[in-house]
Each structure stands twice: as C-alpha cells, then as structure tokens.
Amino acid sequence: MLAELRGLNEECGVFGIWNNPDPAQLSYYGLHALQHRGQEGAGIVVSDRERLRAVKGEGLVNDVFDEEKLRAVEGTAAIAHVRYATAGGNGIENVQPLLFHSSTGSLSIAHNGNLVNANRLKKHLERQGSIFHSSSDTEVVAHLIKRSTLLPFKEKVKSALNLLIGAYSFLVMTKDEMIVARDPQGLRPLALGKLGEGYVVASETCAFDLIGASYVRDVEPGELLVINDDGIKSERFAVETNRAMCAMEYVYLARPDSDIDGINVHMARKRMGRQLARECAHIEADVVTGVPDSSISAAIGFAEESGLPYELGLIKNRYVGRTFIQPTQELRERGVKMKLSPVVQVVKGKRVVMVDDSIVRGTTSRRIVTMLKEAGAAEVHVVISSPPMSNPCYYGIDTSSSEELIASTKTVEEIRDTIGADSLTFLSPEGMIEATERPFDEQNRGLCLACFTGEYPTQIFADTVLPHEKELQN
DSSP states (O other), X not given: OOHHHHTOOBOEEEEEEESOSOHHHHHHHHHHHTGGGOSSEEEEEEEOSSOEEEEEEESOHHHHOOHHHHHTTOOSEEEEEEEOOOTTOOSGGGSSXXXXXXXXXXXXXXXXXXXXXXXHHHHHHHHTTOOOSSSXXXXXXXXXXXXXXTSOHHHHHHHHHTTOOEEEEEEEEOSSOEEEEEOTTOOSOOEEEEETTEEEEESSTHHHHHHTOEEEEEOOTTEEEEEXXXXXXXXXXXXXXXXXXXXXXXXXXXXXXXXXXXXXXXXXXXXXXXXXXXXTTTOOOSEEEEOTTTTHHHHHHHHHHHOOOBOOOEEEOTTOOOOOOOSSHHHHHHHHHHHEEEOHHHHTTOEEEEEESOOSSSHHHHHHHHHHHHTTOSEXXXXXXXXXXXXXXXXXXXXXXXXXXXXXXXXHHHHHHHHTOSEEEEOOHHHHHHHHTOOOOTTTTTEEOHHHHOOOSSOOOTTOOOHHHHHHTO
C-alpha cells in the first residue's frame, strides 16, 4: 500500500563504489534505483585518494543533485545514501553519509538499519565527553571507531561493530579504503557487485542493473569486507547467529526486480499470492485487483492460482507529490483520492478481491474499500499477503507503537468490520515462510518475523525505542 499514506517505511538505502572514474555520477544512478527506500534526504561522499568531499541535501535524489554538484566531487570512490526521515528527524545534520574530520584523517559512514542499544551506547559516550551533532545511530558508531586510537583502522571498525546490537549494513570509507559490514543476523539486505576493475555494494541488486554492474554475491551476516587498491578481502567480525532476514523486505520493502539471498522479490510475492489464494478458496468473486505498487505481484499470483481474471481496478497517480496530514477528515479523504483512483468499469457490479501487502493502522484500507464500493463494487474481499502486523519493529522500519497497530488490539473480524470489507483474510505465517523458498531452517528459514510474532532475534532493552521515537527524543 502507499507508504506515505500508511506509515510503513524503510529507513534508508546504501550504495558504494570503489575504483571507478565516475563514482559520483554512478552513485547518483544507484541512489535513483534505491529511491523507494528513502525519499527525504540523499548524500554522496567521494574520495579522490587525497580527501573526502560531500554533497547532500534534503529531498529526492533529483532535487538534491545536479550536474554541477556532481562535477564538484570528482574522484575514484564513493559511498552514498538515501534516507526516510521520520517525524522530528528532519535536518541536514541527519542526512547521510556522515563525514567526520580529525587530526588522524577523515572518515565517512553510511548506515541502513537501526541499533537497539544506541541509547545506551550514546549515554556511555556522552559520559566520556563525546558531543553529538545529530540524532542518527551512525554518529554513535563514528565515536566508537575514533575512541580506539591505538588500533589499526580495520580493527577499530571491528571493535566498534562488536559493541552493536540490532540491524545494520554499514559502509565506512576513508581516502584509502572502503569497509563493508552486515550485522550477524543479516536483518538488512546488502549485496556485492563488480563493475569493470572495481567493486560496488548496494542495499538491493536493482542498483547494479541500472549502472551495468554484475552481481557477485550477498554480503554474509557477520562479514566484513575491506576494499582498497589491493582488491577485496573478506573477514569475519562476528559469528553468524540466528540468521533473520526481515520478512517485510520480501513482502513490501524491496523493489520487485531485486534479488535477496538469491531469491527474486517479484517471484516470492507471486508465490505469496498463490498461497493466499489457496488459503482463500472459500471466497467467491469475479475479479482480482492489487493496490499499487507493492501488491501487484501478489495479486497476479492470486489470480493465476484462483483462475480469476486480474484487472487494474486501482490506478496510482504517479505525478502527485507527498500529501501531508490535512486538518479535516474531508481533506484527508481527498488526499487518498489524489493518489489512488478506482477504474469504475472494472469494479462496477463485481465481487472484487483486493490484494494488499499489509495493514498497519487500517485507515487507508478503509478508505480504499469505501472508494471501491462508491465506484459500484458489489463486494470487496480484502486479502493480505502477510500475517497480521501486531508488534513494532525495532530494526529500522518505521512502524507505529503497538497501540497504533490495529492488529495488536483487534481480531481479524474486528479489523474487517473497521475497514468495511465483506471479508478479510491474512496469509498464514507458515504460508509466507514457504512462499519465500529460502533455504531450510528448522525454526523459520532465516526470516525475522518479529512484527508478526513478537519474537525478536536480538535482545531488546528497556530503553530501546522505535526509530521515529528515537528521533523525537533529540
């Protein structure tokens, strides 16, 4: 469903390139491919092997960069970042990559994810005299790296990483090398590619396709890559434990043309739709439609399995900017209609199966069901290609607190009544796990299901806060 209407957003995406004559320009294209992971800030830091220079700003990639700005940061390597800024977290100081200068050299860091022990680490560092300029977890890591003055740089990074708990894909760059790391659970995706004689890394493989790079492999959980003029070297900074890739990457967050751990996202979503159709065999309907864009793949799979025709019953207006919360209910309803429109001739008089990827608060689902019925749909059966989301995410997805998640306080029947659907069916956890076709694991096939089950793959501390709540505190 439309993330800006629903409050379900991934925190960010990272991109890095080493040994290329046009790192800033290629990073610009890489960020374009990752724009869905963050729309409120973007930055690129370039190394010319003498110094690090940054260009960044708030807004979309096209708004932040132009040809003149990219020419001003020429070099041979770069790291880049797109960011989704939650309430209270706006400000250029939070736009990554963060760049730090000191007497021992410059350092730049980009991060995708969220550290559940960031509050504790920050308070500890402040007691030791550290001063923070942003509300980003990333700055905590920079202070941890810099405080280990007697170690070689690589060992400083490894020492810092071993103090972190949570989800992270890090790109750390000096003028001489780039270090890449992924958390021991592998909660966030990170892939390695090759372009000419150089290397690229990105949150999703769709970034490789745009710049013409070839996919090499995914960075392993607990793995650290050192990339410099001598090539690439792989080490482990931590033992992989309880691999737990975020299931929502397959359900909603990642682009359909990306592969995660060798599994294509579009095909995984189609299989979720097929499994959902098998679990919804009792529904009698005339037509299947999906809520653009992330639910289209599942809707196609549902239609293929059920034998019902798939139609474009809802059209997304791609030329409407972000719609902020309006002061009246009437204006809020109009904002939804600006972004989505029903195709009357498709749904009028029909029993419609509306496929969506998830329900968070239920408000947008209610508006879309109402819209379809106002367009003449005889019945609207809502089917969701994931289980009920009843628990908050502490690993970088901007889900609400439990009190604001409708599935945490209402039964499926109560949710159905709230959104006004004729029926409501969620995909079972077992069905979702099976549909991803990840390598077999006796527990959960290496998926984090915390937002569905409440079973978190890492320790959650008493002072752990959600990403958006963390920024509101600063």
